[in-house]
Amino acid sequence: xxxxxxxxxxxxxxxxxxxxxxxxxxxxxxxxxxxxxxxxxxxxxxxxxxxxxxxxxxxxxxxxxxxxxxxxxxxxxxxxxxxxxxxxxxxxxxxxxxxxxxxxxxxxxxxxxxxxxxxxxxxxxxxxxxxxxxxxxxxxxxxxxxxxxxxxxxxxxxxxxxxxxxxxxxxxxxxxxxxxxxxxxxxxxxxxxxxxxxxxxxxxxxxxxxxxxxxxxxxxxxxxxxxxxxxxxxxxxxxxxxxxxxxxxxxxxxxxxxxxxxxxxxxxxxxxxxxxxxxxxxxxxxxxxxxxxxxxxxxxxxxxxxxxxxxxxxxxxxxxxxxxxxxxxxxxxxxxxxxxxxxxx
Ligand code: DAH
Numbered sequence: 317x318x319x320x321x322x323x324x325x326x327x328x329x330x331x332x333x334x335x336x337x338x339x340x341x342x343x344x345x346x347x348x349x350x351x352x353x354x355x356x357x358x359x360x361x362x363x364x365x366x367x368x369x370x371x372x373x374x375x376x377x378x379x380x381x382x383x384x385x386x387x388x389x390x391x392x393x394x395x396x397x398x399x400x401x402x403x404x405x406x407x408x409x410x411x412x413x414x415x416x417x418x419x420x421x422x423x424x425x426x427x428x429x430x431x432x433x434x435x436x437x438x439x440x441x442x443x444x445x446x447x448x449x450x451x452x453x454x455x456x457x458x459x460x461x462x463x464x465x466x467x468x469x470x471x472x473x474x475x476x477x478x479x480x481x482x483x484x485x486x487x488x489x490x491x492x493x494x495x496x497x498x499x500x501x502x503x504x505x506x507x508x509x510x511x512x513x514x515x516x517x518x519x520x521x522x523x524x525x526x527x528x529x530x531x532x533x534x535x536x537x538x539x540x541x542x543x544x545x546x547x548x549x550x551x552x553x554x555x556x557x558x559x560x561x562x563x564x565x566x567x568x569x570x571x572x573x574x575x576x577x578x579x580x581x582x583x584x585x586x587x588x589x590x591x592x593x594x595x596x597x598x599x600x601x602x603x604x605x606x607x608x609x610x611x612x613x614x615x616x617x618x619x620x621x622x623x624x625x626x627x628x629x630x631x632x633x634x635x636x637x638x639x640x641x642x643x644x645x646x647x648x649x650x651x652x653x654x655x656x657x658x659x660x661x
Contacts, residue, residue: 574607604631
């Protein structure tokens with residue numbers, strides 16, 4: 317037999333093979349096609365012995381080329397199908413980490429609590445301790461030990477809320493945080509460096525500037541050789557930490573538990589004393605009171621005023637978030653409790 321028929325069969329086999337390979341849509345189909353192609357080439361190979369000896373090498377060559385062509389096409393197709401299968405598997409396993417889940421809105425601290433904590437932080441940084449005391453007080457701690465004797469006119473300035481308990485007018489909602497000074501000196505020996513933030517109560521009708529429940533912070537230092545200079549320096553450092561570049565102002569005043577006493581003010585942090593709405597065009601903002609601990613207070617708690625000296629100051633906390641956030645009314649800050657409003661701060 318001549319070489320021709322087998323050479324033609326080889327090239328037919330390649331044509332069929334290339335089509336089958338191109339048509340294979342997955343790796344299994346490709347493997348099946350390759351098996352059929354191999355079978356066909358093997359069949360051709362078996363026929364070679366019936367070709368005339370001189371022509372056998374021509375058939376062998378044609379067969380080799382055909383096989384190589386088919387193998388190259390199959391390899392290329394396998395590469396493609398593997399890539400597609402890999403991509404499909406990845407797509408199936410994909411986990412979208414950016415998907416947005418159910419949203420929880422996180423709350424935040426009330427503006428008063430934020431300032432309360434900030435004040436504590438500043439004083440802790442100066443080495444002070446933070447103390448608390450009861451909101452329901454007795455007359456001794458709220459007034460008498462603070463040198464407000466019964467009938468003293470300074471008592472009348474604090475519109476006291478008495479509680480119906482025990483002796484008449486002996487139990488009350490504390491009108492200031494100063495009674496915590498007494499409790500502290502009764503419970504531990506000096507030196508004392510402490511701040512006492514807390515809730516305080518007075519019989520006021522709520523309006524933009526008054527609230528029957530409000531917040532104060534008290535400071536007490538008792539040590540040997542404490543002077544008015546220590547008081548003024550401490551307040552100045554503290555005001556700068558709270559408001560930035562400001563000055564403290566001390567105006568002579570009277571409080572029964574300090575001698576001398578002063579009103580405590582700060583230069584307006586919003587207009588640098590040039591006058592604005594916040595400071596009512598005065599350049600200053602009044603915050604509270606201060607002074608040197610009165611010897612009568614030391615006597616009330618059994619401390620020797622010859623040995624110990626100290627200073628105290630106290631002021632309202634609520635004023636600070638009002639000023640900072642330009643909130644007009646104490647009512648809005650403390651009473652309305654409107655989350656839509658408070659959320660901003
Ligand atoms: N307790 C005073 C008040 O509520 C404020 C005050 C003034 C506190 C002078 C002090 C102080 O510690 O030394 O009006």
